[in-house]
Amino acid sequence: SGPFAFADLVAGDADMTPPSFGIRRIPGWKIQFADHVPAAIAARLPRHARYGRVVDRFGLWPSVAAFGVVAALLIAGVLNAPPLLARMIPSSVEQRIGTIMIGDFGRNGCADPAGEAALQALLQRIDPDDAAIEVSVVKLPMVNAVTLPGGRIVIFDGLLADAKSPDEVAGVIGHEIGHIRHHDVMESLLRQLGLSVVLGGLEGHVGGYTNALLATAYSRGAEGRADGYAIDLMREAKISPQPTAAFFARLGKGAGKAERMLSYLATHPVSADRAARFRAAVKPVAYRPALDATQWHALRSICRATKGEQGWRF
Missing domain, CATH: 1.20.5 (Single alpha-helices involved in coiled-coils or other helix-helix interfaces)
Known part of the structure; x- marks a missing residue:
């Protein structure tokens, strides 16, 4: 059945001593050297796998x-x-995800007419050119705000209770709008949960997705970009950034407390540098309050008629 060329040989079982070789396309054919292989021949033999x-x-x-x-x-x-x-996910997909996720807040949504009017007035003041953004308030005690896909911002009633002025809330809303503009929300979900966010099965996992937004901190870069966007919006609206600096400084003092685990700090790491950046943005101009006293009272009372749910699903 020969002759055969060296190129036809394939290495056999490396554990055999001396080593054996076979022929391509001829099952069972085997050749084995009984003694030392001359160097000239060994150089032309195929090497055994190591x-x-x-x-x-x-x-x-x-x-x-x-x-x-x-x-x-x-x-x-x-x-x-x-x-x-x-940045490639269609806005219609983001809207669908946001609509499903906002339903996870159940009956905690606050709908006092005067409070809603004040909230819309605040949104128009901080960002009058974008009608696609929706801001709502939910009756939950944590000092927090979260941005959902599809341009939806949810403010927790605990943040309104903690805020000292409407200018602080304006800074928070401006910051959240910055996250919307830079697609930070979908990026965060994709980073934590992968493409399952947009590839089916959303309805069965919505609680986990919303919880991921509440438990995942934005990167320092994302926070810096959102802060810069908020400062720009406040400058255009003639709202002082000093109260927002005070808000961040106040939160930073309680950064180590256990009750802050689900607070604004959990998703928006606060540092002295961030507060200093807002303070540095204060200019010698004529600032106007984000809301008047009546509107501010209405906004802080927006949840007065909302009972909320005891069994929060997050």
Whole structure:
């Protein structure tokens, strides 16, 4: 059945001594050397596998280096994919997700007419050019605000109770609008939960998705961009950023308290630098309060007729 060329040989069982070789496309054919193989012949024989095909072909350390480069590229892709994908998701999909998620707040929504009118007046004051943003208040005691997909901002009643002025709330809303403009909400969900956010099954996991937004802190970069956007909005609206600086400073003092775990600090890390940035944005101009005294009272009382739910689902 011969003759055969050296190129036809394939390495056999590496554990056999002396080693054996087979022939391509001829099952069961085997040749084995009974004694020492001459160097001239050994140089032409196929090598037995040591690590695996790819590693044996290129060598151990070149393969390790190549795998390291591939791993680094994969990690970079995973880290950079959410910002890119977040900008590619259609607004209709974001709206659907936001509509489902806001329903997870159950009957905690506050709907006092005077309070709602004051809230809309505040939104118009801080961002008069975008009618697509929706702001609502829920009767929950935590000092928090969360932005949902589809341009929806939810303010917790606990934040209104803690705020010392409407200008503080204006700064928070401006900051949340910044997260909307920079697609930080969808990026956060994609980073934590992957493409399952937009690929079906949302209705069955909505509580987990909303909880992810409440438990996942934005990056320092995202917070810095949102702060800058809020400062720009407040400058255009002639609202002083000093009260927002005081709000952040006040929250920062309680950063280590257990009751802050579900507070604004959980999703928006507060630092002295952030408060200082708002203080530095104060200019010698004629600022006007974000709301008048009557509107501010109405906004803080927006949940007075709301009983809320004892069994909060988060």
